[in-house]
Amino acid sequence: MKNLLKLSLLIVVLSAISCAQKKENREEFKNEHKVEEKRVDGTAPVVVAGEGNRLSIEKLEGNYKGLLPCADCPGIETELKLKKDGTYKLESEYKERSTKIEEEGTFSVSPDGHVILKSNKTGEQETVYFVQNGTIYMVSSASDVEVRPNYKLEKQ
Template sequence: MKKNVLILAAALALAACGGNAQRKAATADSQETVAAAPDMHTAETSLDYLGTYEGTLPAADCPGIQTTLTLNPDSTYELHLKYIDRDAEFDETGVFTVKENLLTLAQLDDGSEEYYKIEENRLRMLDAEKQPVTGALAENYVLQKNK
């Protein structure tokens, strides 16, 4: 009789351990599913791109263009350009849209568009084909967010 009780106890212990292993496997499978979920974070779903950005963009006929771009909560923008070593300043206003990480500025006066890639606390100016500028001056086409 003692043998039967010991065998029964051993069988129950093994069954309990086996059930726990199955639960662990099921938990690991569900964690894999969670880990495989795509990252849905884009600039479009985040509000951190609003604000004022500044920098000096390269220019062909002067040392650079001091640039200040403000993105307002109502989807309007204000752009101020000051040419260094020249007596020339320009202001532009318009509306902007954000799709994924692409910022599009549409000027109110003539409807022309400019493109920027939204990055962490900065905007990278893009060319007319919506591609980053390449070459030796590529890092100069960035506006940093004011804190």
């Protein structure tokens, strides 16, 4: 019984530490970038540079590539092209398979640094990335700021 109580207390403490780290990452990003959303040519909102802002459309626009994890193959070769007009093209090729998926749509960038892709096919949110130091990381939701090294796409 004592061991169960100790284990429960340990889980609560570790959860609190994890939540604090996520909040710290989000606040650090907001303070560092001072971003705002604007619409470019009537498309999806994109990040624009504020005074002293290091994250701008020019820096975000471009090709990002990486090898993402795959449960039953050696990886997914992924290329994400973010365009200045708020559109994207996502190409995913599964290693050692003949499967290649192409997706196009619009993207938006939240004030706290999340790139949110919206598919033209479904009209729904497809994938969310978190921007940090010129690299984007696939995350589970628009509130997630946990950086997972295996889920990164680097600007080319």
